Amino acid sequence: MHVAKTSRSEQLLNDPIRPLILRLSVPTIIAMMISTFYNLADTYFVSRIGTAASGATGIVFSVMMIIQAVAFTIGMGSGSCMSRLMGKGDYESASKFLSTGWFLGFTIGCIIAIVGTIFCDDIVVVLGATPTIEPFAASYALYIFIATPLIMCSFIMNNILRFQGHTLYALYGIGLGGVLNLALDPFFIFYLDMGTAGAGLATAIAQSVSFLVLLYICNGKKDTMAIRMTHITTSRKVFYHIFYTGMPSLARQGISSVSVAMLNIAAGAFGDAAIAALSISTRFTSFIDAAVIGFGHGFQPVCSFNFGAQNFNRVKQAFRFAVVMTSSMLIVMCVICFPFAEEIVRFFRAEDAYVVSIGTVVLQAQLITMPLWGFYTMSNMFTQSIGYGWRALLLAASRRGLFLIPIIITLPHFIGVLGIEIAQPLADVCAFTLAIIIVRGIMHELPNK
16 A cells, blocks of 8 residues: 655645645646636637537537536545545555545446436436437537546546645646647547537547546555555445535535526527526636636645644634635636627627527626635535535535526526526625625634644
């Protein structure tokens, strides 16, 4: 069993907070932005085919969010438990969480792959595809479903490496996959004339390469914990803690996929252009959000490791620094992007004026509340990293579930397409308020060590 028992653990427990988080977060920010960038590339290249094809990227985005939700549930759950146990010095138990989580993810991934390939057409319709979008979305999603076991394990290994403090290793696998996807997209979509199926195949191949690289790193590097068949356990306690700790990720991304599907269904009443506009604006803001999540991924191992070691002052310092950094970054991005919202949407689909019109309003509305994402996202990662499962679950479910879904159901009936355009910003304000209440309570509970 490969274990980094000394230098990496000592760094997480003793190095100055600010440079430590920055050092860990830079590779994860790059990795997340590369991952999101090739989603943007998919949107750009597919949008060249037509408005219906552009709308298909929004439908498949929901598919990817479902897969990621399950993978992150297992990866964040097993990774957080592993990290806290390593902080306590219990490396044997930590290894059981790591290996059990990996094989659990592979098994569930195989089940999703089988169900997804058999019912692919029906699934994309349920997720909001109109009759004109459905063939594009189904041909795109089919290859994603086929590669699901490897995609899920890639996300799980990425989380496992991050929670050990090996953010640079995680970057290698994600980064290589992103570059490869970017290169394969135009080749399959246009040169081989595969259309949206080419985008799906490019993503599947790129994710499979990421899987192989990350598997080699996990089992081939001496300073990482290895994935071992002999360390798999069927203990109910292990499964409980994996899902209890990881459940906020399922809520955050699983409910997000449901809300995105509901937005697509609601937007479908206003035509394919409305779905395409939502897809473009959501993909662009997710690129910025990826940097926030990447920073949070650098913050989480510091938080969970020190919480396990009962260094509560370092936990608080890490959280405050993460909030200040991400909020400042988002304010800057809002100021830069807001004046150019129309040009951003036009870059993806200039040929359709209706797409540009709707997409501009959606993007500007999301940019206005963007500075709130920093505190909300760090609060969610903070509560999950220290094992406050139910409060983390409530926070994770709030932004795109507890608040967004009721808004989607009611507002468009009263103010039409504007209700769709401002639904997410309104939910952001509510989720931000809830995060303040929850985090203040936890901060008072933590002992002042």
